[in-house]
Amino acid sequence: MREVESEPMPISAESLLAVARNYWRSDHAFDGRLERSPETERFQALWEEALERMGEWHMLMDELQAALPRFLIGNATATCDACFRCSVYMEREPLRSNQGNEQLTRRQVVVGCVSILAPVYTVHGAQYDYRGEERIADRALFEPLPPEMRAPAEIVARKIEARFGVEAVPREIAETRIPLIVGPREPPDTTLFHALFTGWPERVP
Template sequence: MIALVRNYYRADRDFDLGLENSPEWERFQTRWEQELEKMDQWDAFVDEAQAALPRFMVSNITSTCDASFRCAVYSETETVPLVRRPVSRWVVVGCVSILAPVYAVYGLQFSYQGGRRSTDQLFLEALPPEMQAPAEVVARKLEATFGVTALPHELARTPIPLIVEFKEPPHTTLFDALFISIPDSVP
């Protein structure tokens, strides 16, 4: 897997001056151009996940700066007095890598202070009980729809000597390269 992601990320910042794109960045952009042809299939998947999880809100949160299609399953909403609009206390995120036939499902717990949401905890492995059922539905549907397999947690934590967005070694992992380097970036 490390050899694979080396095709899309660099170990140096030689191209940071903005004068030209690195060959790795060009390959990444070409890959996204190919994968965007699957956006209708991804949108259909999100609709199917919503139908399977009617008590939750399911949204497409894909961004082409990341290396994956992503969807978010938001917990049942409630109104927080200072915010005065519906808010979610947690979210389950399903990701399918555009670089390898793997997926990941993770969770985030939120709190609200002064009307602003903050991430309390990121769950890349064992999810709290309230997130487990929606996560299992998303995982089963990802496997069935896209023929992908879960990236084992031990492999996801593997450090890589590459720069992924704003993360640099020794903090960069295969998870960052295959899915998203800022997993708590969820609208």
Template sequence: MPPSLEQLLSIVRNYWPSNEDHYLRGEASPENERLDALWNQELKKMDRWWALLHDLEGALPEFTIGDATATINASFRCVAYSGKKAPHRFAVVGCASILAPVFAVYGLEFSETEETRTVSRTCFDPLPAHMQGPAGLIARKIEANFGFDELPRELADTPVPLFVEWKKPPDTTLFHALFASVPESVP
């Protein structure tokens, strides 16, 4: 069972500022410094994350698996790109928060040329049918490897009065604070 909404709000307030004063001055806030310190600890445990990615490569051989972790966010993120022969070009992204024992999985639909890949839609629950199989597998692997619970969508959509990198109130949600401020941004 994931932490309660109250517990999650208490956690994210410790790592994201409630005003943008520090951003405007080009300084790190005390919250950002705590997030940086937590990342320094978590990055020492990367072997477990690399093992998950290796496991996904074996479990999803028709996908290209990559790491989409960015330490400006608060989660490890993996991405599984559909093969070029798939009828729809898409990716499934799995996120494991470093702030709380929760994860999320979502999808991206995109168009691709030789030079660029453009995300046309970010998909959350319910995912389109062609994303459900790989999303379910990624969710099970994160749950098994980390012991995390999936964050219910209704909690993920909860607005938070915090400044999370590129998001600011009233557009910031618990999803942004726990996982990624720009979910469509993947390598």
């Protein structure tokens, strides 16, 4: 999270890619080396600055819990990502099993992300299938979200905007492919979403 400037950066694929290039590389030149790349140095310094405002992030989660009392609210932030993340866990629901006695359930999660690289955010979903307590499948969900996820997603979006003054990244811009390596994502699969937020959108604790 960063202080919002008086002249906000216009949201465009070009401007966001220019920012992302400061923190992600397009090659593996520093793999296996003891020294960190300049991009990694900048990324970690930015996280050190951002973590000083973790209290404000926890305040957001308190607001979400008050606004969504029927759901479990979690902090899914990880400093390998480029964002603060919160999660709204919906109740597990049973799934039909093709093998009779298996107990299969599904849980959906609304995920709010506030980038530390630029004053932007996004809200997406994650879906998990379980056999008993074992997670057997996961996938990320993007707009349009399933109907049952839309109301909590709208609340997450409103609360993020009100507290941090950030702007949502349109899906068509978030899906722009970029020539950078972000965690497990490499070109041609890397998108601006991965660079600004997380390379693991389907994974929430």
